Amino acid sequence: MKTIDLRSDTVTKPTDSMIRAMAEAEVGDDVYREDPTVNRLEEIAAERLGKEAALFVTSGTQGNQVAVLTHCGNGDEVIVEADSHIFYYEGGAMAALAGVQTRTLAGVRGALRPEDVEKAIRQATNIHFPRTKLICMENTHNRAGGAVISPAQMKGVYDVAQKHGIPVHLDGARLFNAAVALGVDVRELSRYTTSVQVCLSKGLSAPVGSILAGDKAFIEEARWWRKKLGGGLRQAGYLAAPGIIALTEMTERLAEDHERAEQLAEGFRRLSLEVEPVETNIVLVKTDAIGQTAVDFLRLLAEQGVYATDFDEYVVRFTTHRHITEADVKHALDTVEALLHRVS
Numbered sequence: 001m002k003t004i005d006l007r008s009d010t011v012t013k014p015t016d017s018m019i020r021a022m023a024e025a026e027v028g029d030d031v032y033r034e035d036p037t038v039n040r041l042e043e044i045a046a047e048r049l050g051k052e053a054a055l056f057v058t059s060g061t062q063g064n065q066v067a068v069l070t071h072c073g074n075g076d077e078v079i080v081e082a083d084s085h086i087f088y089y090e091g092g093a094m095a096a097l098a099g100v101q102t103r104t105l106a107g108v109r110g111a112l113r114p115e116d117v118e119k120a121i122r123q124a125t126n127i128h129f130p131r132t133k134l135i136c137m138e139n140t141h142n143r144a145g146g147a148v149i150s151p152a153q154m155k156g157v158y159d160v161a162q163k164h165g166i167p168v169h170l171d172g173a174r175l176f177n178a179a180v181a182l183g184v185d186v187r188e189l190s191r192y193t194t195s196v197q198v199c200l201s202k203g204l205s206a207p208v209g210s211i212l213a214g215d216k217a218f219i220e221e222a223r224w225w226r227k228k229l230g231g232g233l234r235q236a237g238y239l240a241a242p243g244i245i246a247l248t249e250m251t252e253r254l255a256e257d258h259e260r261a262e263q264l265a266e267g268f269r270r271l272s273l274e275v276e277p278v279e280t281n282i283v284l285v286k287t288d289a290i291g292q293t294a295v296d297f298l299r300l301l302a303e304q305g306v307y308a309t310d311f312d313e314y315v316v317r318f319t320t321h322r323h324i325t326e327a328d329v330k331h332a333l334d335t336v337e338a339l340l341h342r343v344s
């Protein structure tokens, strides 16, 4: 049976050129900063993101958590969007590792409103309050269905943060998807951040890793936290080599994933399914109208070789990526259509 894996863009495998680059990578001990390939990846990443320095980390979660640990101390407060990955999907790591408490604000399709952020910032004059030490944004926003946060929206929050002297961390796991969808250089988004995390191993197809970028002093401190978390790797150039290809050759093709997602969404709408607006490579479909929970619907789909992810009791997420062709989209839609006939 043909299988079509739309669970996540994390399932992408390295390209042939990535595998060759891994085999040929020049390596050294990166804890001693002697791995030339890691050093090159970090230089390229810093340049692409318009930051002074960058750090290769094992995962998006590690990049986000190293950022929180670097910006905050025990008992500080962090403003986050209520559905953000850093709050929702990282195992409570902010509380467990950094000992911070979170102030959650409901966003508009994932975007924090500057006026809400301004109101939520704690005034240091009141001894009862924790101190607001960080504001986090996410772009694209996963639980908002791959929604793009515009430069203007990011600037609004960044300006408030600047006014109060508070750093802004961006979970940019899919920041290149946002830049491609907007048709802007990624720096038009990263400029409104103090630190930014970008995943190499999602749509960009590298097998492992993320980048954390910021100014030199921040990255020095982040390097220390990464080591404490067990993220100091040795001959990591074998993993960094495909990351270089991810950043230099794989960003523009994300437009194809966005096209596939739009085709998928159009097909679902033709089948009278309720679909959230699609902006990048994520399609959220509601299953309540067809009397199926997400989990039940996914089980039936999986029996036919089509895989997706449950996002809420009645919401299924389909994610397009490099291995999903136009024919796969058609096959997935035919499978859903046949299934709808069965359950109606």
Ligand SMILES: Cc1ncc(COP(=O)(O)O)c(C=O)c1O
Pocket (backbone or CB within 6 Å): 058, 059, 060, 061, 062, 085, 086, 138, 140, 141, 142, 171, 173, 174, 199, 210
């Ligand atoms: C928005 C967002 N942030 C962070 C992460 C975490 O990345 P990782 O799985 O590499 O830890 C993900 C992973 O799906 C994500 O979607």
